[in-house]
Amino acid sequence: MQTTLDLYTDYLLSSFGQTTATGLSRLTDGAVGHDAVTDLLNRLQGDNRTLWQHVKPLIHQIQEPDGLLLTDDSIAHKPHSDENGLVTTHYDHTSGQYVRGINFVSLLYQTSQGQCPLSFEPVIKTQQCERKTRQVVWRSAS
Known part of the structure; x- marks a missing residue:
């Protein structure tokens, strides 16, 4: 498992475009099946x-004042x-429009010696009924 994980991690870090499990399988001439990556x-x-x-x-190691x-x-x-609690409509401030996707919040520690992720939280929404319109909408708890 660790070898496949290391290979997949290296693939993600070195790719410049879209990455997929089938892309890794093609890159390794089928030595790593796309199902193996998905299972992992x-x-x-x-x-x-x-x-x-x-x-x-x-x-x-990289801590600085x-x-x-x-x-x-x-x-x-x-x-x-399809929409679900994870994949829902969010306002994308970079494009100025609502888009369907996965919204997540990340925390990164950065110094002159490097950077490192500290936290990663997906925004999970639940379906709620609007009181006035009786419309079902997706809303996050926070």
């Missing part, structure tokens, strides 16, 4: 506590996906 991603468990355990040693904490919210566009 489905088995991975993680949350911000797990992320912190992995990055804490790196943070101590004037280090910065950078917060960003981003949208991974998913125009062809």
